[in-house]
Amino acid sequence: MNVIISGAGPNGLMLACELALAGVRPVVLEALVEPSVEPKANGLVGEVVRLVDHRGLFEELAGAPGPPKANSGFFPYAGMYLNLGVLDESPLYVLPAPQQKIVRVLAERARQLGVEIRYGHELVGLEQDASDVTVEVNGPDGRYELQGSYLIGADGARSAVRKLSGIDFGGVTYDRRTLRMAHATVPADWVDPTTRGLKVPGYGLALPFLGLRTEQGGFSYAPLPDHPPTIATVEWDQPPADEPMSMDELRASVRRVLGVEVPLGEPEGDGPHLMNRLTKGHNRVAERFRDGRVFLLGDAAHILAYGGGGLNLGMQDAANLGWKLAAEINGTAPAGLLDTYDTERRIAAERMHIYGQATNALVAPGGDVTALRVLFGEMLGDPAAVRRIAELLAGSDIRYDMGVADAHPLVGRFAPPMDLMTPDGPSRLAELARTGRPLLLDFTGSLGRFQGVVDVIAAEPIEGIPAAVLIRPDNYVAWASESPDTEGLSGALDRWFGVAVNHV
Incomplete structure (x- = not known):
């Protein structure tokens, strides 16, 4: 067995789907005997809405045809409204859907992909060595052991995996x-x-x-x-x-x-x-998201006291970790790839930590806060300020370090929506991303020899989009160039997919 996931909430199930897309079928352990029906999150906001579209789940979750459309009206923040209509292009996507529905849809997709979900099986112990992780599980028929190459703690804010791994969960408590x-x-x-x-x-x-x-x-x-x-x-x-x-x-x-x-x-x-x-509410970020062969994601790694956003963050954790872990298991990962999970997702978690603390400060009682809100409200008349807050809420202010010198502005960011005209006809980028494979968008017609290393998509040029764009399976742009710079492309392929220049 390659991967054990503790927790069958949205984050654990999203990770299971990502792994299965790449040919790795994990076992998911869930302490509850059936999916929770307790009302929790009420939907998804930001880049995660586009992520579920890239995996073909948007229409089922939304109960309406796609593609998702950005909110160009008003959006609430800390008891005020952001007027997104002042922006040329809004970064905020919203998908109203109760968490119970998100869990049901992801569980159905996971099973379709061959994932085993064990309800009523609670992880109560773990040990790891250089090659394996062994977990102790309380199941309906008693206690048993399970061994895998990796263990993922997607088991919430009170994560047993985090506690058993001795990972500190520091932060702020609001009481x-x-x-x-x-x-x-x-x-x-x-x-x-x-x-x-x-x-x-x-x-x-x-x-x-x-x-x-x-x-x-x-x-x-x-x-x-x-x-x-x-x-x-x-x-x-x-x-x-x-x-x-x-x-x-x-x-x-x-x-x-x-x-x-x-x-x-x-x-x-x-x-x-x-x-x-x-x-009580807590803003906390785990000391580390990885401990050897154990990883944390979602609320096990970071929690927000107020303002929402935890589910948006956790599902993107899953997309980030899934393809990297699958590459490691499948023997195609370059050295250090798994370490980038902590590096990249910590940036996102710490940004949301700031958001949570700022929200708490802006809604507190007192005349000084009222004065602050008046000033803050005046600032929200400036489109640049609206964009900055909207991008923070959406998670689109995150830019990963892709190791590219003088990188194009798209590099390190979630790939923008694109309508492509390919030799097979028109297609949206989101539709082409549903395999979970890395994509190379070729607007020059000269990069076909990279087919097989990645999925090369030849398409007619698009105004404002570089001549070639390499997109990781988590939909972040790893490399882009205004010309068919094969040396730079080969370097990016080597860095992210372990494909050396002389192999392509």
Whole structure:
């Protein structure tokens, strides 16, 4: 057995699919006896939306035909709105989909690719040496051992893999905030048909998905598909409570935050329904994402206290690690390839760590924060500031070091959307990427001899796109040139795919 994955959430299943695309079929262990139905994330935002399109999963997750379209309207951030309409091109893609659906779709894809998922099998111990990892598992029929070449901890914020590996999980804990959230019904005549927001008598319009901030706390109304609206509040310095949260508790919190009564009703339809109170949040990044033959991804490697983004980050961890680990197992990886996982994904995790801390600061109570928000709001009138924040939210501000001197601006970034005219007819780049293979886009017609080393896609030139573009399986541009620079291309092939110049 080559790879053992602990955790059958979106990140572990995404990794399983990536490995299977490259011919490596892992075993996935999940402590739960069946997939969780607990409401969690409500969708995907940013480059990860394009990633699932590149794997042919967008239409099923979205319940609508593709391709994904960038949000060119307004997008919420820290109780304010980014006006993406001031940008020539928005970097923010949004895919509303409950996490339960994402898990179901990824599990179905993983099984289609030959992945074995073992529900009710909990990893409780691990040992590793120079060649293997041995894990101890509690299964339905008792305890057993499983051996593999590599172990991946995709087992969440309380990761057993991380703890058993002795990896520190340092960061910041926020214990002043109380977040309450629940599925609830609201009066039908309070819903504004134009904005889908909530018209609250005595307060005003609460726009959907915008976390309102008052001096007493925060309030949000999220009318998402497939379940009742989510009502959430945030308050500071609340007295501790041991009993489970109730709808009456949420109603009282809304009254304190908004200063008016909102007649919240019990949710309709089949459950389970969200009803939760969180009194602590954490921003943490693991000391290292690799320990020998053990890797961490998703919440096992990094968590955000507030503002979302963890799922977007984790699924891209999976795409980054998957092809590299498969190359190592298949014997095609150049030296040091696996080390780039920690290097590259740590950059992304630390950027989101900054985002989480900034969000917490901008929604805190106090006159000084109110003044800061006024100034910040004025800055958001500048398109350059809007783009900077939007790229942070999307993850498109990440640029990996591809080891290319004087690199083209595309190098190190997620490949942009492209409509290609090939000898076989028109095709989107995302459609050609669904094999999980590295792609060489050849707009010169002179690079066909590299076919087999990578998938060469001959196409008519596109304005603004270099003459040749090498794209890694995780859809990041490894090399690009305005001319058919075969020496530079050969160097990039050697660096990322272990193909020496004299082999092509």
